[in-house]
Every structure is written in structure tokens, then in C-alpha cells.
Amino acid sequence: MRTDALGSSTPDAPKHPANGDPHVTTSSGPTVPFALARFASDAGPVPGLVVGDRIRPLSAAELGADTLNEFLAEGESGWDRLEPLAAESADDADPSAAVWLPLASVTLLAPVEPRQVLQTGANYRTHVIDLVVAGRAKQDPRPVEELREWAAELMDRRAREGIPYFFIGLPACVVGTEEILELPAYSDQHDWELELAVVIGAPAFRVSREDALAHVAGYTIVNDVTTRDLVFRQDMKEIGTDWYRAKNAPGFLPTGPFLVPARHIADAGDLRLTLSVNGETMQDATTDDLLFDIPALIAAASETMPLLPGDLLLTGSPAGNGVVHGRMLRDGDVMVGTIEGLGSQVVHAAAARVPA
Template sequence: MTSSSAGLTAPYALVRFRTGDGAEARLGLVAGDRVREIGPDELGAADLNAFLAEAPASWGRLTAVAEQTDAAWHPLADVTLSAPVTPRQVLQTGANYRTHVIDLVAAGRAKNDPRPIEELREWAADMMDRRAREGIPYFFIGLPAAVVGDDVDLVLPSYSDQHDWELELAIVIGREAFRVDREHAMEHVAGYTIVNDVTTRDLVFREDMKEIGTDWYRGKNAPGFLPTGPFLVPSPFVANPGDLHLQLTLNGDTMQDATTSDLLFDIPALIAGASQNMPLLPGDLLLTGSPAGNGIVHGRMLRDGDVMVGAIEGLGAQTVRAVAEERR
């Protein structure tokens, strides 16, 4: 596939890119409609995660590289972009958009629930408002092996037909964060990227062990279930991550359309909360949750041949094609 920087407003961003079929992805710097390979000399560090460990201060090293006009540049349209990060840990945030949770409660209404749908939505709204005032973020763990670029087709496992999309703003951790407070949390943000946190809905809750609750391993961690990127945008170029527009379209139809201002727990609260029991490492992904408009609410799950375009203001867009796995 070819790549475009449409929607990317930063002066530069990091990517991983390939120039030919089968070639290994290389770390690159995107500036406008061109990309060039960068290595330890330009980074001033051994690798990407070591560079990010010094972010946001380290971003200034790339300013002069982005302004160069030598022959090292490739047209961005001629390369294939992959996932821009190699996280050691992936943390996901559940139930963190107010409207999203209200919609899920209404969609999951029990058949024997006598309450009118509006009453149920009001109950869910009160619950979310109380949680925002008194609660703490809800985290679970994803597998880094599920992180891929949008150059990889999303294979829909044959064991279910309930695969759903979840467009999310993802924080890329910079300096290691361990038991930080809200006031200092943003000092540990290297940048931001786009993630589609794909979910198999009918596997989230265990029917055979209802007392246990959610099964996020089976519900989320199939191969390729975390399409990421294509750009890692430096944090200094994202002025207000708490008010970014997100939109996901399915075959051209808008499914998710929201802003990060609907987050229950904002980015400082998420970083502070997630760092309390385990250090967040340079290059790790911290997903902030998905807004309203998932397939379970639309009554439409992913099918063979579907094309999703997920865009976040200032961060560009990713295009993911779904293909059905052959039934075994």
C-alpha cells in the first residue's frame, strides 16, 4: 500500500517504513510528504526506546534532520508504513468515555429488565458521573505481540463473528514513570499515536465462570488486534491532547465521532494511575479508551472485506482492511 501524511499537522513525526516487498522495516523521520531513514547518529541514542527515554527533550535533535534537503529522502507515497513503536508493555483503559459506557449499558440491557431504555441510560449516566468524581481508572494488559501496522490485514478469527472496532488515542511513554502524581505525569509523555483496539465481544465475559468477570486475554489479544500508527507524533506538537477529534469510518460510513474531552479520566490521571504498581517504560503504549460508536451499538460487527479508517486530529489516519480467517 502507499502512505500519505494527510491529517498529520506536526512539523515531523517518527515512523517505521519499508521501501520494497519483504524488506525489513526501518525507523524513519517524516516531514511533510517525504521520509528518510534515521539511526543512532541522528537519534543520539542506541535505538528508539532509548531515544524516547529522554523525551520530550530529545525531540529537538531531529529538528535539523527534518530541515535537510539531501538525497536521503523518499517520497512518502512510495513507501509502506508499519507500526511506529515497539512497546515492551501495552496497558489498556476500560470504560473511560462517558457516552460510550452509557451506550454499552443500553445495548446490553437484559431481556427481563423492566426499566425503560431512557431510565437505564440515566442510571448509567449517574454511575459514570459518580465514578468520575470518586473512582479510579480501570486498566488491563494487552500483548505487545498484537501490535502491528495498518500494512497488515486484520484477520478475523473464525471462532467468532463478533469482532468489533475501538478507535483510541494512545500515549507513548517517554521517561520511565513509576508512582508519579498527576502534576508530573505529562513529563513522562513522549508522544501520541493511533490504535484500533479490536475486541471479540462474545469472549469478553466468561459464560462458564461468570464469577470471574472479564476475560481480556481471549477478548482482545488475537494476532494483529492492535493496529497502531502509522505516525508517532512528538508530544510538543500536540497542544491539547484532552480535546482531540476522533473519527472512525467503516466502508465510508461514520461509526465513531467524538473528542477526547469526553474522557472520564484525563491523561494525567491515567498515567498517574497506571504507574502506581508497575513502572511504565520508554516506548510503552497506554491506551486511553474508546468513544461511543462501536459495532455492538450499531448492531454491525466486522466482516470480510470491511475497510476501517481511523483518524485522530493532528495524528494522521490509519486504514485497516478486515479479512475472514478460513474456518478450520
Template structure:
């Protein structure tokens, strides 16, 4: 098999369709796709047998189809999405400064206080994980629809870990053995709804802020975990061709293993589930430039390919 210049390793998995035909799981190698529906109806079904399936994929054979003749859908339909908040140091500091009122604390004071807070989090070993809805997932080249009520839509490009083996109360040392693959997720956020001003004692409203339909572009593909190191990948988002996010996963506060282990202490993670690892610095709120009708977001992570989504105001 030839290796794609955009993907780590010799192949990846995805979900495809030809025209209006049914969706099918496919093996991607270079610019061609092998239909795997004879082996399983979905990529999630393949992940449920991942330990047996992965060795077979190296020897897969059959009739290959040109990739450019197929529509690429979100690569997997997760049962559960676990999302990580405040997991990149620079991002957390930038957001804290951006959210500070005009007559509030000086920026340097905010930066120092937030940096101290993150040092405490590391010492206490407590990631911040919350729940996302699978209904927010859309394809890697589909439109992101901005709801009429959303006034501050923002981007958050993230590395997503895809579960293979079920994981329940796994240790940090064992956590990565439960990760089958990695993919790209853009955790689009309605910034004006993150904090409930009417109930500050309750805190954040993740339901409305992050879970509108199409708010989680996913893919394009699932790249097997054996093909890359999640600890040193470049996460880059361009808005209309201009670089907005460009940060290494080295800036994570808690790594993939810690996040998977932490989430699994409460939730049984199932094949196909996603663990989003948080957004690096460079969001729209930081740049003072939020999403508008017609904007094009292009998100790339080292070895995982590129997703491209146009924003469309539903009005």
C-alpha cells in the first residue's frame, strides 16, 4: 500500500458514500478507497473488533475506488463524546484575559493568577471533562450551520482519541491500549452562552454553547494509533486562509492517557466513543474575529489530514 502524503502510516479508515447511495466503511490508502462493508456495516463495528481487525487491514485486498468519486462523511458515529475543557496552558490564559471585563484586573495579573491555577490543577491531577452530544457531529467537508440565536460562534480545533477496546476504570499506564485511532474534531462554540450570567453559582452551560447540530465537524479519517505519537502533533486552523491556531499538543496540561483514564473512572468508554483533548490557543475570541456566514475553516493536525467546513448562517 502506498502512504498518503497527508496521513501518518499506510492507511486510515473512513465512512463514504457514492452519490445518494448508502454509507459504507472504507480503507483509505493514498487517493483510493477499499469498501469494507463485507466485513462490517460501519466503522464503529470494525472498532468493536479492533484487535482482530487491525492486523487484517494491512493485508486487505479487493476492488479499490477513486477517493475523489466518493463523498466523505464523519468517520465514526460515537455513542458518547467526552470533551476536555481548559487543557492547553496558553489557550486558558488567553481566554481568561479575553473574558476579563474592561474595568477588571490588569491582563498581567490575570495571566499570573491563571498560570498559578493551572499549576494547582496539575499538582491535584484533576482534568476537567464534560459531555458532548453525538447529534452535534457533522462531516469533515459539510457546512457548519450557525443558529439564529448564536451571536459569538467560535472555533476550537482539537485532537480526538477514538476508543477501540472498552475502557472502564483503566489506569493511566494502560489507557492508550484502549485507544484505537485518532482523528480531528472542531468543537465549535457559542461563546456568549458558555457562562450562565443568570446563575453564576452553577457555572457553564455546555448544552447550548457546544451542541447545536453541525457544531462538531469530525474527520476526515481515523488514523490508527500505532501510526503516530499524540504527544507531539501540530494543531493548525486557518480561517479563510489565515492561520489562527498553530500549536503543538505538547502544550496540553493533561495528556491523552490521563484524559482517557480520568473519564473512564466514571464512564465506561465504548468502541467508537470520542475523547476530545481540548483546544490550543488561537480562538476567535482571542483574535477578536468570530465566525461569519461564508467563512471557511480549514483544520489540519499532523498525520491526520485536513477538514474544511464553510459556515452558513441559518437565517
């Protein structure tokens, strides 16, 4: 899988790997001065500094830390160290430019190594209203518009008086976007959920909304894949939701491909998100539709458990999921998810391989 230059436009949906070279042109880079990534090498995962269409491997000495999470814990001083290295990429005559590799020549991995993944449910106003209408009981006599108005009033009251709704994802599900998303055969109701993900920097424990953003290292893109018919238990409906089975199959959190420093995103509360499936736009929204903004999410999540460097806090998915379109993921689908400033990710879906 190859990655286009930083700042380039979202590419056309590439061919499915089953039809040819699995390393087809896919994700486009963020429109920022530099970003972090991780890529595969013979020695294992390597952190890299991304500028334009090139990537520079970072040693522990250059990173200033033995691990990526230790680097993220430093906050702004870590990013300050990387700025001179990023500036090197502009000077091809500099001998040090030899360490820069074409971005297209490496296999990108997930740009983070979270120890905890927190997912936020029902956090886009329009998305929740759409789900209420889509799940309308057959015996409900209300017209659709009346039902939408009722759901809108409910969400507005929740934003004023309620608290965020969190559940836990498995870090093992976090994979790079170059991995094929295998759709488990136990269901045909696998759905997409494009999300802006917060990457924690300095540890956050019981922080206030006012101090919350100081604990953000950066942002990345996550597609929070969900098996819709497993969300609610059928054997005992009183139990409610079953997020473990619905969201934690292998590869169900394609992440990245880049980690963009928070300093390069002027306002994470006003970013456009779009997701297409085979070239057809399914999700198109902005983060100003969030019921609970990023400071509110960090403050609420950190009230219970410390958030650690490198942890992912998913902020929710906007309207336009497959359950509303009446169309779920199928073998051969190509999803292109783009978030303003963060670039785009391309995820190939395929039917699960049948064991020998």
C-alpha cells in the first residue's frame, strides 16, 4: 500500500487487492507541516517523521525517548525537538536528506500504541436522531418528522444535562490501514463509523474541562467498525448492549495512518469528516455536531480512570452509517475516510478467509 504526498487531495478509490498488487495507492497525508507515523522494518516497527511525500526513521536519540508513548508524555517539548528534523526535508542538497525515504516505499502501521481505547457512543446529534428513526418500532404511530423532533429535543436536553457515554475497546483491534479488514462470517451486518480520535499525551486523571486540552498530544483517524446485529443482546434484552461482540473482532479499529500534533490543528471542534464506500459519499459532517466536545470528553473519561500517554479516545461517529443507508459492508468494498487536516485513510474490506 502506498501513501500519497502530504497535502494532496483524497485519491480515487483504489482497486481491491484481490484484483492485483496489494500495495496500491491509498491514503493521502495530512495538510500540516509534519506528522508522526510508524512503519514496518526487518527490525520491527519504526517511528517515522512524515513531511510531504517522504518519511524519516527516528532513532531513540532523535525521538528523545525509548518509546513512542514516552515521547508523547513529554508534551510540547517533544514536538519542539522534531521541528528541526522536519525542516531538513526542505533541503535536498543537505547530506542528511539521505535518511529520508519515499513514503510510497514503506508499509505504514497504526501510528499509535495505546494501552487503553475509550469509545464514545451517541455523541453526534444528527447521527443519534437518524438511528432513532432507523430503529423505529413498527407499532410507533408517530410520523417520521415528529419522531425526529422528539429525538432532537432529547439530544438537546442530554447535551445540557447529561454526561458522555463511554465503553471500552480492545487495543489489540488497533491496526494499520494497510491491513485488510476481514468481515467475520457470523454476520452480514458489519458497518463503518468514521471517527476523530484524540491521542493522549501527558497523563490525565480527574482533569477539568479547562485543563483537558493540555493533555492532548495529537489526533488521528479511526474507523470504528461495528457489527450492528450484535449491538443489542437478543437472548436477554434486559442486559442491553454487547459492545465486546459488536466492536472487537480482529482489525475492527483501522487507525491512522498519521498522528498529527495537536499544535497543527487550530480547532478540533470544527473539522470536516467524510467517508465514502466505493466512491459514494456516506458520511459528511463536522465535529461541531458533537453533543459533548473534546474537553468535556477528556474531563469525563479521566474522572474514572487515568488516561495514559498514547491512549485513544474516540469521539463518536457522525450521521451516515450503513444502518441508515440500508447498505452494509461487503467483500471488495473500499472505504476512504478523510478528516480535515489529518489526511485520509483507505481500508479494504474482504470476506473472511475460510479456515483450511
